[in-house]
Amino acid sequence: MKKILLIGTGGTIASRQLGEGLSPALSAPELLRYVPDVRSFCEVEVLQLCNIDSTNMEPSIWCALAAAIREHYDRYDGFVVTHGTDTMAYTSAALSYMVQNSRKPIVITGSQKPIDTDGTDAKPNLRDSLFYACDGLSEDVSLVFDGNVIAGTRAKKMMARSFNAFYSVNFPVLARIQDHHIIRYIPPSPLRGPLSFQEELSDSVCVMKLIPGARPEMLGYLFENYDCIVMESFGVGGIPERMLEKFYLEMGRWREKGKFIVMATQVVNEGSNMEIYQVGQKVKQDFKLIEAYDMTLEATITKLMLLLKRYPSSYEKLRREFYREVNHDILCAFEEGSLR
Structure with a gap:
């Protein structure tokens, strides 16, 4: 028994x-x-x-x-x-x-x-x-x-x-x-x-949910207080035009300090792919953004909590490990134009 x-x-x-x-x-x-x-x-x-x-x-x-x-x-x-x-x-x-x-x-x-x-x-x-x-x-x-x-x-x-x-x-x-x-x-x-x-996690992860007309100034505050922002965008993913100038300014300011954004979608099913539309493709390429694709928000957040603790000073290692499948969490990643 x-x-x-x-x-x-x-x-x-x-x-x-x-x-x-x-x-x-x-x-x-x-x-x-x-x-x-x-x-x-x-x-x-x-x-x-x-x-x-x-x-x-x-x-x-x-x-x-x-x-x-x-x-x-x-x-x-x-x-x-x-x-x-x-x-x-x-x-x-x-x-x-x-x-x-x-x-x-x-x-x-x-x-x-x-x-x-x-x-x-x-x-x-x-x-x-x-x-x-x-x-x-x-x-x-x-x-x-x-x-x-x-x-x-x-x-x-x-x-x-x-x-x-x-x-x-x-x-x-x-x-x-x-x-x-x-x-x-x-x-x-x-x-x-x-x-x-692994019995240690970072709590320096937050979620920013985009809404039409979201104030760009939010980015500065969140970067000031967190190491990782999970940005829930619309549809398959993108940055609103009114937020782009501030986005580039804050990303340039904070990524040197090891802070970064992970892109996700507010849509529950089918996942993100920023490569599809102009509002997403260029900004993803310019900053080599991590994208959640078909992962749930819960999995995205908790995986980042673990990886931030494990790789506090290496974005490349964290990025690589984020795309490593654990317990069926991610089916595919459209990285650099290829399906994995």
């Missing part, structure tokens, strides 16, 4: 009504009492890392979570993390980069309703996650929700209250869990290297 470590972090799944709205109150051992049947297919031990609303999730907790998995890695066959849904996609992406090439499954799950309420989705989600973590073909970091198994770097919360809250963006779901069966759509791929952990 497989031995699984259940790591509790709080979230809706562990919440109760405490008078001023839902708030995490149940511990990981208490969650298990609502799914007693899982004892028939696995042995579960628990670790309560924290008990927070996932709105309060932050990189320091991701670091503690990665450290806990490293510390207990040899003692268990798999790991299940219970988590709030609002930042769950960020956590699943962050763990994908902080724990790479894991032959053992690391599963993130939660629910839209607390586990002690009628009609909750918490019980099937927790049961499915433990079941998936016990399967011999399961590996690496994934998010399990509403029967879907999603690569940790491809998950995005798309529904605020519905049970089918998470979608896999620009990549198929890995599997479906139905009636105690795992239906795999994507076969496990050979892991590309030895197991590795």
Whole structure:
């Protein structure tokens, strides 16, 4: 029988009504009492890392979570993390980069309703996650929700209250869990290297979302306070004409200090490609900008947090590693006119 470590972090799944709205109150051992049947297919031990609303999730907790998995890695066959849904996609992406090439499954799950309420989705989600973590073909970091198994770097919360809250963006779901069966759509791929952990992240990453008429002066402020700006542009990507002069001025001023911009798109599906339109092509070439392409925003941000910590003074190394695929996070990059 497989031995699984259940790591509790709080979230809706562990919440109760405490008078001023839902708030995490149940511990990981208490969650298990609502799914007693899982004892028939696995042995579960628990670790309560924290008990927070996932709105309060932050990189320091991701670091503690990665450290806990490293510390207990040899003692268990798999790991299940219970988590709030609002930042769950960020956590699943962050763990994908902080724990790479894991032959053992690391599963993130939660629910839209607390586990002690009628009609909750918490019980099937927790049961499915433990079941998936016990399967011999399961590996690496994934998010399990509403029967879907999603690569940790491809998950995005798309529904605020519905049970089918998470979608896999620009990549198929890995599997479906139905009636105690795992239906795999994507076969496990050979892991590309030895197991590795990184338990430090940079928090010097921010997001600038372009809107029509955005003030160019924002760039100076953001560069002053952050080392990396992820700029969410429109469509396949570009810089508005009214912002170009300031963009060139600030990029010239700050890139000598190791600060840079990564271009992304506000469009959820299909990704960016700045080579297509004049508003994007020249500025990308002039500054050799990194582009997120088909990556989710959550994966883009957390990957940059890790790489900024690992390569604080080498843009070229960071750029190269950004385009290295980790846990299905990026399918292709149109670099220097060639499809990779």
